[in-house]
Amino acid sequence: MKLFSTILILCCCVASLYGQNLARKVSFSYNRLALKLVLDDISADHDVYFVYSPDYIPTSQPITISVNNIALSEALDKLFDPLPVAYKSIGGQIVLRPVEKNPPPRITNKTIPKEVDQQSPLYADPRMEEIIAERKKRWAQSSPTISGRPAPQKLPSNTESKSLENLTATRFDPLVIDSTLLMEEEVAAAPVPNSDSTTDSTSVVINPKKNLPRLAQISLLPFLGSNFVQSARTTNRVSVNLLWGHNGGVEGLEIGGLMNSIRNDVQGIQIAGLGNTVGDDVLGTQAAGLFNIATDTMVGVQGAGLFNILGRGSALQGAGLFNIARHDFAGVQAAGLFNIAGKNSRAVQVGGLFNVSGGRTRLQVSPLFNIAKDVNNGQLSTIINVARQVKGVQIGLINVADTVSGVTIGLLNLVRKGYNRVELSTSESFLGNLAFKIGVKPFYNIFYLGARISEAQNPGNNTEESIKELTWGLGYGFGTAFSLGKRTLSNLELISIKVNEREGWTRPLHQLHQVRLLFDWRLGKRMSIYAGPTANLLVSSRKDPELGIGGSELVAKTTLYDKTDANKRSQGWIGFNAGIRL
Template sequence: MRLFSSILLFCCFIASLPGQNLARKVSFSYNRIPLKRVLDDVSADFDVYFVYSPEYIPITQPVSVSVSNVALSEALDKLFDPLPIAYKPIGGQIVLRPVEKNPPPRITNKTIPKEIDQQSPLYADPRMEEIIAERKKRWAGSSPTISGRPTPQQLNQSATSKKTEDLQATRFEPIIIESTASIEEEVAAPVFVSSTADTLSVVEKKKPVSRLAQISLLPFLGTNFTESARMTNRVSVNLLWGRNGGVEGLEIGGLMNSIRNDVHGIQIAGLGNTVGDDVFGTQASGLFNVARDSLIGIQGSGLFNILGQGYAVQGAGLFNVANHDFAGIQAAGLFNVAGRDSRAVQLAGLFNVSGGKSRLQVSPLFNVAKDVENGQVSAIINVARRVNGVQIGLINVADTVKGVTIGLLNLVRQGYNRVEISASESFYGNLAFKIGVKPFYNIFYLGARISESNNSSNNGENIKELTWGLGYGIGTAFNLGKRTLSNLELISIKINEREGWTKPLHQLHQFRWLFDWRLGRRMSIYMGPTANLLVSSRKDPELGTGGSELVPKTLYDKVDANKRSQGWIGFNAGIRL
């Protein structure tokens, strides 16, 4: 049932991938620009996702290309034509592979017609050993007696005459030299020609061979024996642990499955799956899955999943790691890590890290990403360079935000960061710091006033006493015109009246509606009404419970058993830097 669910999920995932529209019109121009930058620009400008391995694709090589209003396919042909790179659209991405555009001539075993004579074969005739033995016997029986020392010219003429006679007397199986032009055709394995004193031999590199099925107990202890590392099987069954060249179908292992090359299909193992190159399909295991190059499909394991780059869904009990480019979904019990250029949705029990773009990150501790397209949600901290969406957390840190950051502390370098100096009817001097973005910012407030005490000093002068307040608030700002804007703010202020710290409840809540006029690039003035509500259980000797000198004429005054609530309309004005 789990296998069926995984396959169904994979099918739905692949079906939902947006295909690359190679017919769309594009325009771009580059002159000796590194290939990596060109691919990044094309990906960002035309919503094209490239999958490749930096170890095999020359991403640092400068390229020069210029196209104007041509189809994407034509533009890519022109871009990759001078490079040893072939591309192929698969699902929602374009896969890049290294390829030899002008391969050397290929040597095959095809014979040419017998009427065509060939005097210098590259392959040894099967009868060579018999022919050599016969020539040695004939030469031994008819060797002339040398009465004198021959000259070097005589020796050279004799050797040339014998070689010509031997080649004319023997007919060899000739060969044809072919060349391949298609970049998608697999280049044949190289052929090495060697020569010894008696014979010519040809050694051909062993190529991967496809088999219908195999069964093994341990590596090289199965139906493919010592050839298993170069065999690609449609069905592979490893009772304990198996090592094979590739899979084009299904592989099941009791403990481990190890593949040297590629997997096109499904891998299922009790402990783990490892693949040396690419995976197009599904890996499922009890402990771990590893795809060293790229993966397009699904990885599911009890502990962890690791891949080089991919367009995939990863699910693990502990963690998921994508070392290079990644697009898709990562879900783990502990953490997720995605590499350089990533467009991932990451869900983790502890934290998420993305070296590139992140569509969405959700975790209880922290999220870190280079760019965020939709959002970051964390209980503690979110960190990103550019945010085109929302950040929700206790602390949010970003360089640029096109959206909103919601938290106790929002640090945005290129955001709405202001310092205010103002006055009001309650506090004659106010200092406020506002940080965040216009849709949502934090306010840190400090206010103070000096009053004369009813008590006198020894020389008869009234004593000056300090009343001060410390507060926090939130606000939003929206533009009214080119040089004007309006602020709506909520602030709660702890009042410490005529003492260092007032222990009883003595809290002032304010709603401010302010209007801002910008005077210069870095300065503006503002003013506006405020709605005030003071809630206090402090007992004043002269004013009674909840009494305060901060309160002017009230519009609302209610006394309960242990506290007093008083409301009034005030005014606030100041300078904003």
């Protein structure tokens, strides 16, 4: 009972979380703009989330509309009135469905008896068989037959074409609808044969989701329960399946020992020991030991030990292994392994391994990797984040994006339309420097290579003949850039350089740390010059034959800091750096 109360409270919280007021006042104006762009703009400006399938909704239809300070419901009525589209508010979402604006007329023949209102909450009306038999009899009598074959009927004479006088038309066999079909489907429109007319045509519109209402049912297995063969055509307020049940719909509560299977919609709560499956929409909660499946729209909560799958909607999904939303999704996905949202999502995805979103997403958090088309808030992982457009933050070992309007923080940030620069410079320590800077202005990575040529006396020659030796450095750092004017900016950078002095690789500690403050003047579209001071700190355990422990020719003659202990030496000074940036 405590678990049941908790689930009800959670459903209420989710419903209130995504609730939206259709009475709010809105204003917008569009002139021959595609429907998809109109819906996206309304969503962004008025915090309205539309759920639809572009396969059935004419998203490319040009829209011309102008509303000013009217209720959202009135604005939507005006927007969708000329389109074959109907909308319905489910939870906090506006669900769009294709409709036929001018459906065929419904049956109006007074000779067809009306349906008898259901009197029993558990069993079918006992007079239904008599009603169906009477209906068959009336329809059969309305079509005269000769020797069991349809009687030919002559067409009216046409004075303009005498050749038509010999033409005859044969009436079709009487329309017979099986009783089981009547129990399952609602006949929306069909002609009634009339002996005075020969031009009627047959047109039937079926509503397969029209079920028989019941207060309650109990079953052991599919079709082995109180509703018997009518189970798949029945919507129950309360449904109890001892092992496995198959019903038409639920508008209340369904509990199953093993499985609950619903053909159409669920509005309420489903609880099963193994799994719940719904063939259409779910408005409410699904909880199961292994899995939950909602084929179409889901608004509510899905909780399962293994996995949850839904078509589209707004929900909270929690599973031990994975969650999948095949189309548009809003809400939260949390799983032990991974989460997948097929298309656009306003969701938070938290996965034990990875997260994938086929469209726009809000936030992705995982240990391995996150992949999305567009990101509104951020991606956080320990290895790699991949997105097209990022409006927020990317934090990971490797971050990949096309454009970023926020910041990417990682060891390697690859942004195609970002702050990507190549620098050639000189300084007092290394006369030649090459640097690659990649990322975005708020945070970018620096890959550095520096070198200098030194002259030293040849130890194998007693003369003063000297030889040239190479001192080089390999470094990594990061920085930030901020604009000072239209053509000027400033860089603040931190770099650590491994120094190999006069040898291929210096094994002892020999590290140069730099803090740079640079000022950049742009000369052209991509080229600029820069210069600025550098604060240097060399920490070394290398023993120089001439300069002693920690000695280096990189150190300026005048130092601001010089400290030596038992096995290393630290020296600090102010230098400079200047160069060309491409």
